[in-house]
Amino acid sequence: MSRNIIRIHPQDNVAVAVVPIARGDWVTGTGMEGLPAVTDIPRHHKVALADIAPDAPIVKYGEAIARARTAIRVGEWVHTHNIIA
Amino acid sequence: MDFLGYRRKSGAVGTRNHVLVMSSVSCANGVVQAIGRELPEVKTITHTEGCGRATADVLIAKRTLAGLGRNPNVAAVLVVGLGCESIKADGLAEAIGEADKPVETLVIQEAGGSVKATAAGIGIARRMLIEAGQQRREPCPWSALTVGMECGGSDALSGLTANCLVGAVADWLVGEGATVILSETTEMIGTEKILAKRATDPRLASEIVDLIQCQRRRTEELLGERAGMVISPGNMEGGLSTITEKSMGCIVKGGTTPIRELVAYGQTPSQKGLVLMDTPGSDIFSLTGMVAGGAQLMLFTTGRGTPAGFPTVPVVKIASNSRLYANMTDDMDLDAGPLIDGRALADAREELIGLVLAVAAGDPTKAERNRQEMVAIHTTGPAF
Numbered sequence: 001m002s003r004n005i006i007r008i009h010p011q012d013n014v015a016v017a018v019v020p021i022a023r024g025d026w027v028t029g030t031g032m033e034g035l036p037a038v039t040d041i042p043r044h045h046k047v048a049l050a051d052i053a054p055d056a057p058i059v060k061y062g063e064a065i066a067r068a069r070t071a072i073r074v075g076e077w078v079h080t081h082n083i084i085a
Numbered sequence: 086m087d088f089l090g091y092r093r094k095s096g097a098v099g100t101r102n103h104v105l106v107m108s109s110v111s112c113a114n115g116v117v118q119a120i121g122r123e124l125p126e127v128k129t130i131t132h133t134e135g136c137g138r139a140t141a142d143v144l145i146a147k148r149t150l151a152g153l154g155r156n157p158n159v160a161a162v163l164v165v166g167l168g169c170e171s172i173k174a175d176g177l178a179e180a181i182g183e184a185d186k187p188v189e190t191l192v193i194q195e196a197g198g199s200v201k202a203t204a205a206g207i208g209i210a211r212r213m214l215i216e217a218g219q220q221r222r223e224p225c226p227w228s229a230l231t232v233g234m235e236c237g238g239s240d241a242l243s244g245l246t247a248n249c250l251v252g253a254v255a256d257w258l259v260g261e262g263a264t265v266i267l268s269e270t271t272e273m274i275g276t277e278k279i280l281a282k283r284a285t286d287p288r289l290a291s292e293i294v295d296l297i298q299c300q301r302r303r304t305e306e307l308l309g310e311r312a313g314m315v316i317s318p319g320n321m322e323g324g325l326s327t328i329t330e331k332s333m334g335c336i337v338k339g340g341t342t343p344i345r346e347l348v349a350y351g352q353t354p355s356q357k358g359l360v361l362m363d364t365p366g367s368d369i370f371s372l373t374g375m376v377a378g379g380a381q382l383m384l385f386t387t388g389r390g391t392p393a394g395f396p397t398v399p400v401v402k403i404a405s406n407s408r409l410y411a412n413m414t415d416d417m418d419l420d421a422g423p424l425i426d427g428r429a430l431a432d433a434r435e436e437l438i439g440l441v442l443a444v445a446a447g448d449p450t451k452a453e454r455n456r457q458e459m460v461a462i463h464t465t466g467p468a469f
Contacts, residue, residue, distance in 0.1 A: 003427050006245055008337075016245055016324065018425050030427065044241040045324035058326075061337055063279050065330035078326070085275075085327040 005029040005047060009062035014046040014078050016060075021047065027075060038075040046078040058083050087224035089446040090381075093185040097157035098229035100381040100445045102220055103128045103397050104213040105159045106206065107150065109177045110135025110170035116193055117165050119203040120210055127210050128159075128396040130460050136170040142464040143171050147180060149351035149462050152377025154181035154188065157229075158397045160217035161187040163209050165202065168194030187213060222446065228262030228357060230445065233375030233383045233398075234338045235268065237368035240388025240405055241323035244334020247386035247405040247421040253434040254384065254441065255340030255359065265359050266375050267339030270300045271366035275328035276336050280361070284344045292347050296363055338386060350463050351377035368393050369461040372400065382445055384437075392416045393459060394452025399444045402451055403437070416451050418444075 005015040007029050015029055021041040028034035032049075041047045046060070052072040057064035066083040076082070091099040107130040108117045114131035121129035130153055134146035150172065154162045162181055166174030174190035181188050189209050196202035234251055236243055255265045273280060277297045284290035325331045345356035347363070351374045354360040362378055364371040368391065372383060376398050383398055385391075388405040390413040404410035407422030419440055424433055444450055 006425070008245065008249060018245075030429075042324065044245075046326070060330060061333040063276075063329075063333055065333055066327045079324070080321065080326050083326055085329060 003029050011059055011062045013050045013059045015049055017041045017043055017045055035075050038073050039077045041077045048072045048074055048076045048078050050074050088442055089222040090225040091220055092223055093157055095185045098225040099157040101158040102160045102217050104161050104217050106163045106210055109164050109166040109172045109174045112167040113165040116199050116202050120206040123207050124210050126214055130396055132460055132462050134462050135172040137468045139466045142466050145464055146462055147172050149377040150177055151180035152351050156376055158381050161213040163189050165191045168192045231264040231380045232258055233266045233380035235371055235385040236335055238387045238389035238391040242405040243386055243388040246424040247403045248338040250421045250433050251338040251384045251386055252340040253430055254437050256342055259342040259358050264354055264357050266362050266380055268362040268364040268371045268375055269366040270363050272335035273297045273332055274301045275332045350374045353379045365463055369459050370463040373460050392457045394457030396458040399450045400452045401444055418451050
């Protein structure tokens with residue numbers, strides 16, 4: 001299965017899709033086992049690498065860049081519809 | 086480890102050995118340009134400052150111009166003034182100081198007009214070129230180097246590829262004892278707390294928060310509805326969800342080391358390691374501030390592609406994607422695009438370190454080959 005995401009920092013709970021990913025596709029990056037996409041993820045958008053509870057931090061670059069607005073499932077598209085600043 | 090540079094009397098080190106002809110006021114720009122046409126080997130700096138500004142802006146302009154003259158890449162300076170301006174040639178020459186290099190002045194009104202001043206200036210600059218030509222490169226420590234980080238014309242990949250790569254090299258440079266300047270205050274909005282917790286003391290942390298919040302308010306006041314453009318609809322469609330996420334993609338190019346100091350626009354850092362400078366995000370203003378602060382080399386990332394360079398300082402251009410690299414190959418020095426396709430960051434980092442070493446030792450950048458030489462001084466108020 002070819003690599004289709006980049007996780008910038010080891011602590012990140014989201015990664016960035018480098019190609020469009022369809023629901024059901026296998027999501028995988030360097031040094032990780034991979035997981036199934038549970039939604040479509042547009043190119044250059046974020047995908048959750050773990051289940052994220054409401055109000056928990058969204059971590060990218062090793063820093064909190066937002067908080068979860070709702071419960072986010074592993075493999076789900078992460079954007080303004082489910083996170084807030 | 087060393088690089089081959091030009092050692093100045095004070096111990097400062099240049100990656101270049103330029104003779105600089107600069108105006109103290111915009112009225113002298115024509116003479117500076119005429120000298121530059123006659124002697125293409127000299128570097129020229131012209132600008133719109135020097136007169137007709139409020140005191141605060143005169144101080145910023147003078148500090149910046151003096152810093153451009155003091156930059157270690159400059160072997161000798163000829164300052165050309167008019168005679169009746171706020172920033173006079175002799176005052177600017179004094180601010181540059183002769184500790185490290187010959188500094189001479191020329192005043193157009195005293196020389197009998199622009200034709201005579203140009204002829205006299207050509208004579209002075211020609212003599213400076215001969216003297217500068219005697220100097221040879223010698224091994225110098227990386228700790229003598231100040232590298233400015235810049236991103237301009239960014240795209241969705243800038244924060245994923247090129248800026249992460251530059252950040253990795255920033256950490257390496259700091260580890261070697263160099264100074265790294267992270268600028269572009271506008272691009273830090275939303276990362277106040279993240280940057281503050283990396284400050285080496287609490288006062289610095291609070292200065293960083295105050296500076297960025299002040300810039301946020303100014304952005305909102307002056308740009309109104311367009312302040313939202315700081316995180317634009319295009320960015321949102323590109324996958325960025327919050328201003329903090331967008332700004333993280335910019336500040337990642339400063340690396341991860343502690344922040345040692347915050348300096349004003351054009352001010353020279355007193356600390357080694359990672360230093361913040363308060364500059365606009367707009368590229369040429371930011372580059373000019375960092376050169377005035379002593380940067381002898383720049384790492385500049387771009388996703389859309391910009392040819393920008395600086396008269397006296399090599400600007401290394403790093404493309405965030407391979408399509409840009411192929412499309413503007415005459416302007417780009419390195420392609421960070423393969424990071425998307427699985428190239429290891431450590432591997433790309435070694436390539437960029439090699440390029441920094443080669444450029445510091447004299448290899449011309451694409452911007453230097455193309456003579457992309459632009460200067461813009463960031464003042465804050467109107468002209469009168």
